[in-house]
Amino acid sequence: MTPKLAFAVSHENFFEMKYFGQADKYLIYEWIDSNFTFKDELNNPFVNVPTNHINPENGKKFVDFIKKEGINILVSKKFGQNIKLVNSDFVPIITNLSTPDELVPFMKNKMKWIVEELQTNKGNYKLFDLSKGTIKTPL
Numbered sequence: 001m002t003p004k005l006a007f008a009v010s011h012e013n014f015f016e017m018k019y020f021g022q023a024d025k026y027l028i029y030e031w032i033d034s035n036f037t038f039k040d041e042l043n044n045p046f047v048n049v050p051t052n053h054i055n056p057e058n059g060k061k062f063v064d065f066i067k068k069e070g071i072n073i074l075v076s077k078k079f080g081q082n083i084k085l086v087n088s089d090f091v092p093i094i095t096n097l098s099t100p101d102e103l104v105p106f107m108k109n110k111m112k113w114i115v116e117e118l119q120t121n122k123g124n125y126k127l128f129d130l131s132k133g134t135i136k137t138p139l
Helices: 056-068 100-108 111-120
Strands: 004-009 025-032 035-043 073-076 091-094 127-129 135-137
Touching: 004 035, 004 100, 025 100, 035 100, 091 111, 100 111, 111 127
Parallel strands: 004 073, 073 091, 091 127
Antiparallel strands: 004 025, 025 035, 127 135
16 A cells, blocks of 8 residues: 555645644645655645534545545644544644645655554554654544
8 A cells, every 4th residue: 555645735835723624725645665756736625614523424525535535644733523533544644844845854754654554553543743753642
């Protein structure tokens, strides 16, 4: 399984203090041969759907949207309570950096742990908090 990441960003390609599901768009990267490769940009069709409470119906629609793209890792500054619905299919990662250009080189030496999580656990993935080092916590 190729690690495929969705970076939750603004229209201007900045990470914002918004929940993953409230991002304007997603920049899609693949981790191939120990390098990140930019693949695509997806507008978020759920940007105006409230994510401040657990909503299984909206969560399932969002999961289906992301899964259809083959994404298995989600990167954002913040996740809401719906993270408990999506961590069965995706490895969630929190960053405190401002742009994907800053994050990509920083993540290169962290990917071995993230890939290991993706390959070892087949669901109920732990949250990686890169803003505090590489802290992996259960949800």
